[in-house]
Amino acid sequence: MNSPSGPGAASAGSAVRLSSVTKSFPNSVHALGPFDLSIGAGEFVSLLGPSGCGKSTALRLIAGLTPPSSGRVEFTDASKVSGRRSIGFVFQEPTLMPWATVWDNVFLPLRLQRRSRAEASATIGKALESVGLSDFANVYPRELSGGMKMRVSLARALVTDPDILLMDEPFAALDEITRFRLNNDLLELWQRSRRTIVFVTHSVFESVYLSQRVVVMTPRPGRLAEEFAIAAPEPRGEEFRTSAAYVAHCRDVSQALARASAAKAA
Amino acid sequence: MAEQGQRSPEPESGRLRYGLPLATLAIGFLIWDLIVRVNDIPAYTLPGPLLVFTTLIQDWRILGASLLVTLITTFEGFLAAAIGGIALAFLFNRSRIVEYSLYPYAVILQVTPVVAIAPLLLIYLPQQVAVVTCAWIVAFFPVLANTTLGLNSVDRNLKELFALYGASSEQTLWQLKLPSALPHILGGLRIAGGLSLIGAVVAEIAAGSAGAGSGLAYRIAESGYRLNIPRMFAALLLLSVAGIVIFMGLSLVSHLVLRRWHESALGKES
Numbered sequence: 001m002n003s004p005s006g007p008g009a010a011s012a013g014s015a016v017r018l019s020s021v022t023k024s025f026p027n028s029v030h031a032l033g034p035f036d037l038s039i040g041a042g043e044f045v046s047l048l049g050p051s052g053c054g055k056s057t058a059l060r061l062i063a064g065l066t067p068p069s070s071g072r073v074e075f076t077d078a079s080k081v082s083g084r085r086s087i088g089f090v091f092q093e094p095t096l097m098p099w100a101t102v103w104d105n106v107f108l109p110l111r112l113q114r115r116s117r118a119e120a121s122a123t124i125g126k127a128l129e130s131v132g133l134s135d136f137a138n139v140y141p142r143e144l145s146g147g148m149k150m151r152v153s154l155a156r157a158l159v160t161d162p163d164i165l166l167m168d169e170p171f172a173a174l175d176e177i178t179r180f181r182l183n184n185d186l187l188e189l190w191q192r193s194r195r196t197i198v199f200v201t202h203s204v205f206e207s208v209y210l211s212q213r214v215v216v217m218t219p220r221p222g223r224l225a226e227e228f229a230i231a232a233p234e235p236r237g238e239e240f241r242t243s244a245a246y247v248a249h250c251r252d253v254s255q256a257l258a259r260a261s262a263a264k265a266a
Numbered sequence: 267m268a269e270q271g272q273r274s275p276e277p278e279s280g281r282l283r284y285g286l287p288l289a290t291l292a293i294g295f296l297i298w299d300l301i302v303r304v305n306d307i308p309a310y311t312l313p314g315p316l317l318v319f320t321t322l323i324q325d326w327r328i329l330g331a332s333l334l335v336t337l338i339t340t341f342e343g344f345l346a347a348a349i350g351g352i353a354l355a356f357l358f359n360r361s362r363i364v365e366y367s368l369y370p371y372a373v374i375l376q377v378t379p380v381v382a383i384a385p386l387l388l389i390y391l392p393q394q395v396a397v398v399t400c401a402w403i404v405a406f407f408p409v410l411a412n413t414t415l416g417l418n419s420v421d422r423n424l425k426e427l428f429a430l431y432g433a434s435s436e437q438t439l440w441q442l443k444l445p446s447a448l449p450h451i452l453g454g455l456r457i458a459g460g461l462s463l464i465g466a467v468v469a470e471i472a473a474g475s476a477g478a479g480s481g482l483a484y485r486i487a488e489s490g491y492r493l494n495i496p497r498m499f500a501a502l503l504l505l506s507v508a509g510i511v512i513f514m515g516l517s518l519v520s521h522l523v524l525r526r527w528h529e530s531a532l533g534k535e536s
Binding site: 063064065087089091093095097098099100108109111112113140141142160 | 421423424426427428429430431432433437441442445448526527528529
């Protein structure tokens with residue numbers, strides 16, 4: 001709030017707005033808030049904070065997986081398609097059904113909407129192609145590497161063509177090489193489709209590399225500490241990752257993260 | 267030898283796995299035969315293995331028919347246990363109230379020795395029904411317990427994913443809970459197969475002493491009264507073989523169902 005706030009956000013109109021949202025759990029852990037956040041349509045926002053700061057809780061609140069203890073989560077009309085908002089969610093684990101092939105795993109959201117296999121076939125083919133897994137449609141998850149499983153998970157989240165994509169530390173468990181590659185794939189995907197993405201991470205470098213806006217959160221209960229707009233030319237690639245501007249952004253965000261943690265400890 | 271073992275440990279261990287028990291069996295028969303021959307033990311005390319086999323072949327018409335009776339009882343009890351156990355587990359999973367009301371009694375039914383229940387059942391139920399009921403009582407609990415465990419170990423994130431996409435409870439049941447629980451259910455069924463044979467035999471023995479029945483267990487009791495010890499052994503052998511075949515059959519079914527995806531069924535070859 002006391003630092004440059006997202007410029008791209010306001011202009012595009014907001015997709016989802018969290019107004020003084022709090023979340024406490026039955027075991028009286030106060031996990032989040034009050035937390036205010038407005039996410040623009042088509043914006044790529046990262047929520048960055050230490051472990052247990054409630055950033056995953058914020059994501060689950062947006063997804064509607066858990067209700068807020070107080071405050072409101074509002075979706076604007078821009079985020080609704082055919083009366084029902086559609087959300088894609090990517091968990092930290094791939095969360096695939098081990099008994100189903102890659103194709104059937106990606107088919108799941110459509111199957112739950114009672115679409116037929118024949119009807120869904122083209123959509124699924126496209127989703128698999130967008131994550132580079134066209135050749136693995138009939139393979140079972142156990143035969144895939146960690147990175148490939150995550151791609152399947154991403155394809156499944158994309159198959160409903162969601163207005164907003166929520167990602168909960170999706171690449172945290174992957175090795176660095178795989179993570180960099182998936183970061184690039186995700187950026188390319190976002191640049192192509194311009195869908196709204198909320199990305200939770202505890203990696204400063206990942207958040208700066210990917211997002212238009214980085215939201216730094218305090219330790220539990222998570223609140224908004226500082227925001228940074230990452231104005232960098234697109235398409236971003238390896239040259240951005242090694243540029244002076246990238247390093248400067250990372251330093252600013254790191255310091256903000258340290259300040260947020262220190263303020264809490266004091 | 268050691269070098270070969272290192273290069274191809276799998277076929278080696280496979281040979282040992284099947285070869286060693288068979289060798290043990292052969293040695294056991296040999297010792298048994300020797301003891302009978304050396305001590306000149308009469309057949310009505312301890313028949314030699316050869317005599318047991320010839321009795322098995324000679325009495326096959328009686329024993330085979332009895333085997334069929336026992337197997338049918340076992341199968342009916344197993345089927346009832348499978349359906350009852352799985353259905354009850356799903357019911358428990360749906361409703362806390364039903365679970366809390368009934369689960370203690372399922373446990374009580376399990377921990378009360380079936381040998382003690384069988385004579386009572388025979389008083390109140392027609393004999394065939396009573397025998398099947400015994401098989402069911404012994405066999406249904408492992409199915410219930412395992413299915414319950416399976417239903418409770420559904421991946422939490424997958425459950426949330428289903429909720430996120432607005433899955434109906436019916437969709438969640440068939441597309442998430444049932445497949446998740448399947449490895450556990452199959453494990454329960456594998457135990458239940460052997461147990462339903464035990465239940466059937468126990469009930470047959472109880473019924474046999476009440477003067478009715480024609481299953482294998484009844485043959486054993488009857489042969490005992492007549493001091494036809496070779497036939498007792500032959501009937502016992504048939505029961506053991508039946509138990510082994512049931513277990514192996516269910517293991518095979520489990521393997522075939524799970525082989526594409528579940529850790530337990532993944533071969534060591536991959």
